[in-house]
Amino acid sequence: MxxxxxxxxxxxxxxxxxxxxxxxxxxxxxxxxxxxxxxxxxxxxxxxxxxxxxxxxxxxxxxxxxxxxxxxxxxxxxxxxxxxxxxxxxxxxxxxxxxxxxxxxxxxxxxxxxxxxxxxxxxxxxxxxxxxxxxxxxxxxxxxxxxxxxxxxxxxxxxxxxxFDFREPGKIDLEEFMNRNFHFNVQLKRFAYLTGRSLATFKRDFEHIFHTSPSRWLLQRRLQEAHFLIREKGKAPSDVYLETGFEDLSHFSFAFKKMYGVAPSRLVS
Structure with missing residues (x-):
């Protein structure tokens, strides 16, 4: 991004x-x-x-x-x-x-x-x-x-x-924000800023809510969404990887196969 x-x-x-x-x-x-x-x-x-x-x-x-x-x-x-x-x-x-x-x-x-x-x-x-x-x-x-x-x-x-509203983002509901914005491919510091937190506070609050690290949760959540879009909506992997926050198709395909045991191109709808 x-x-x-x-x-x-x-x-x-x-x-x-x-x-x-x-x-x-x-x-x-x-x-x-x-x-x-x-x-x-x-x-x-x-x-x-x-x-x-x-x-x-x-x-x-x-x-x-x-x-x-x-x-x-x-x-x-x-x-x-x-x-x-x-x-x-x-x-x-x-x-x-x-x-x-x-x-x-x-x-x-x-x-x-x-x-x-x-x-x-x-x-x-x-x-x-x-x-x-x-x-x-x-x-x-x-x-x-x-x-x-x-x-x-x-x-x-x-x-x-x-x-002329010069206020910076205030502290908001982290769980709601992440569930709505996980598909954006931004650095953790950007997510932290938009939720009104320092990076350290963001990581601490995140692990308290989701019981895992932000990076691991983001990968799993994006792959779950990609699986749904391919399997249930009939979308092509080449269309899905960007939509769900991955930078390139090869990384997406590797992570998808590792999680689901099958390449996204072979997923039967």
Whole structure:
């Protein structure tokens, strides 16, 4: 899994031709995006979100998501995105006095934004910056980030409760979280952070609840889910291994055979 976060360019352009791509990411910072062409499907532990041509979205920070990028009829998948990191948001908050209202923040991981010509025009205006090979000047990137915040607040003022909520994840029910998110291939320190724990506390709490180590439990739980999807749902091993949190097919097949005594390709439905 890779992190979707502030990178050398805070303005990103994705363009794929002909074939569908899928995978998963940890979304570390808020991402404001416009679906130029094609279809994007995002899924977390609770919900699936589908975005088609012309749709606007805000992906909230600290989210585990799986994605499918589909070029569709014209054979092209295009998105334009602006990463809104905590540094620029805190600076904006101090300068303009914006604060999140207590209890006003929605729990949705991904927000489908209202159709707003202002937002669309702003994101369209970014295309010349990202379609070439030249890296955008740092100061200009910061300026465009601030413009994105202003555009979002103009279009949907209630988004201040998302953008200016600077709280870190609080301590949550570990058993429930792991049973809902075991299929994401992230390091233990990421699971610890998202459940509001240090890594040491996470391991201690985990072994107290599940009576085994996190690594061993994750392997067994993912293999159980894979077995169910192949045997009961008729899915192919080549589709299942990524879906259940394995990095590659060979490691998945080896672990599956070791646990069940038969290769996943030979499992009879």
């Amino acid at each position: 890779t992190d979707l976060k502030t990178n050398p360019s805070r303005i990103a352009y994705s363009c794929y031709y002909a074939r569908t791509r899928d995978g998963e990411q940890f979304v570390q910072e808020h991402v404001f995006s416009y679906q130029v062409t094609g279809r994007l499907t995002l899924s977390n532990a609770d919900k699936t979100y589908v975005f088609n041509e012309g749709d606007l979205r805000l992906i909230r920070r600290n989210q585990l998501v799986k994605f499918i990028k589909e070029p569709l009829n014209d054979g092209v998948f295009k998105t334009i995105s602006v990463y809104l990191d905590q540094e620029v948001l805190k600076s904006f908050s101090l300068e303009y006095g914006y604060q999140a209202e207590t209890g006003g923040n929605t729990g949705e991981a991904v927000l489908k934004l209202k159709t707003a010509p202002l937002c669309k025009s702003f994101l369209d205006s970014l295309l010349p910056y990202v379609q070439g090979d030249q890296l955008i000047n740092e100061d200009l990137q910061r300026l465009k980030q601030r413009e994105a915040i202003m555009v979002l607040l103009q279009a949907q003022p209630e988004l201040k409760n998302v953008l």
